Amino acid sequence: MKPKKTTIHDIADKLNITASTVSRALNNNPRISDTTKKAVLDMAKDLHYQPNNIAAALRSGKSQLIGIIVPTINRSFFSSVIRGVEEVANTLNYRVVVSQSYEIFENEVATVNAMLNARVDGVIASIGKNTKNYEHYTNLIKKGIPLVLFDRTTNKIGTSQVVIDDFLGGYMATEHLIQQGCTKIVHFTSSKKVNIYKDRYRGYKEALNDYNIAFNESLVCKGNMQLEDGRIAAEQLLALNKEFDGIFSSSDYAAMGAIQILKEKGIKIPEEVAVAGFSNEPFTSFTDPALTSISQFPIEMGRAAAELFFDMLHTEKKKFIPQKTVLQPELVIRTSSLKTIK
């Protein structure tokens, strides 16, 4: 019934050569003559030969698979990183296996394990917010499986990572608000445990310091960085009669939430309060006012992660030194912070 799949043996038989020769010819092995190569390639086409990556993977120990672990796929930042990874993986004949942790530690562990079972050649991951134990990741490293962390990373395990300079991003956003005349700048942040928020916070403080503006801890709001958190924070600031003329939020969503509340209360943006977010989410250019933000170049980040991955793959484990690619953030100025020009 089923038209039995053709293998290298079928090609070999037709050509009166051996399977090894066919295998070599297909892999463009230099020791095979051009004539045989051509004959093999032609016959492969004739027989509709379809290489079996699985068999090759079992034999060679290389699956040509890269595992990607992200909290959730349908967030612009993460899907863009995946896009970047896929772009370069694709050109090198690698496939990309994705899975989500949903910020749940157990899922993250399980998913690393699944990647291990699938025998991926390496893993590119962004750490979940609630992850404090990195054993599942160090396990990978112990087994000699390349691991590249991006964005939400950690220095506690020695592996390559790619991040943007979050400190600089925080600094740039804050500096920009200061230059627009703000002196009482609110900051929205999240858990200190997460490197990215910690660094953006540091950048904020440093900018204040450099411009001789006193740091006021009561203007720092902690939350979960969602739209709702921004709304709540803004409401509380107003309820407490805090004076402020600028907001630097570590998340575009929280910034947006604050903007909604301010608009509802009739507070003018940017005239009375200038706002800057972080991430340059696609929606930031569509809002009213359009939201100033910090671009993280997620596609480039994905490409960089893939490159670090292939570096690792081609380096002997003992010779390997963890690399860190730091991308430069970019301040994207939009109406929400443009006091002067308006």
Add this chain to the structure above:
Amino acid sequence: MKPKKTTIHDIADKLNITASTVSRALNNNPRISDTTKKAVLDMAKDLHYQPNNIAAALRSGKSQLIGIIVPTINRSFFSSVIRGVEEVANTLNYRVVVSQSYEIFENEVATVNAMLNARVDGVIASIGKNTKNYEHYTNLIKKGIPLVLFDRTTNKIGTSQVVIDDFLGGYMATEHLIQQGCTKIVHFTSSKKVNIYKDRYRGYKEALNDYNIAFNESLVCKGNMQLEDGRIAAEQLLALNKEFDGIFSSSDYAAMGAIQILKEKGIKIPEEVAVAGFSNEPFTSFTDPALTSISQFPIEMGRAAAELFFDMLHTEKKKFIPQKTVLQPELVIRTSSLKTIK
């Protein structure tokens, strides 16, 4: 050097049983006694046994891999569909391999081929805009590999698909504008070759007809459905002095482009022109005015696609009848179309 990976043979040796028994125990085969099962499981844990999916795949012919092909990963709609697929695949111990066609036909063909080489157990795909030849997909079907199409599908090849009722979506959006008092409604659409745009267009016409509004072809603008296309279309309409009091765009992006132009020209939305988009992109709730749109429930679409896939997987090829899941769209009313209440 390398701590040789433990296999089922290692477990078997330690326990003085055979690999077959271990294999069966690990697969929870009913013919194995509970005591041996427990012994095997314990030993597996002790030896840090890590199943080799690749070997199992080669032997069994099942890779536990689902290939997903989308035009681009970092578009909210597509990444959300992927999320839905991954959700259900994950619970059934399947992994998801994603790749992008970038709307380029050759890429789509190549990527289907790559999936074939990777021996995925099936493919879930959304067809690229420029694809007119479906041979690469029919090839899959011929080989007995389950194929599920979603959103951008075709009836020309007999396979399962999941779509939303685009006709109904188009109808609902148009009807809503009519109910808001619009009588001269512009429609933004794209290539007639693509099922989704064709159907939304049909819905638009039908609604006009049902409400006794004459269809005016000069109010239909064709474009590529991007922000820029919406801007261009709106500019042309104004330049030509076309009278219109509503816009139903088959894309949120194009709708947004039109809104930008109308705002620039001082035309009030929704008072003078009411606008509705399609897709309910995340940004639609953040714009000003917030954009009325049609939700396509992408995560549910992904789940439905996965379910159709597993249905196919568990059905004999000869007994299989292509299924079509049609999801109901939902009108999400926002300020951009709310003439009455304002």
Add this chain to the structure above:
DNA sequence: TTGTATGCGTTATCAC
């Protein structure tokens, strides 16, 4: 430049 032999780790078919 090509052939021979072997094994990657698992599952499936028989046998007992």
Add this chain to the structure above:
DNA sequence: GTGATAACGCATACAA
């Protein structure tokens, strides 16, 4: 309820 054996399709060490 368990064992023995083969086979999945390919790549590679070694031989010629």
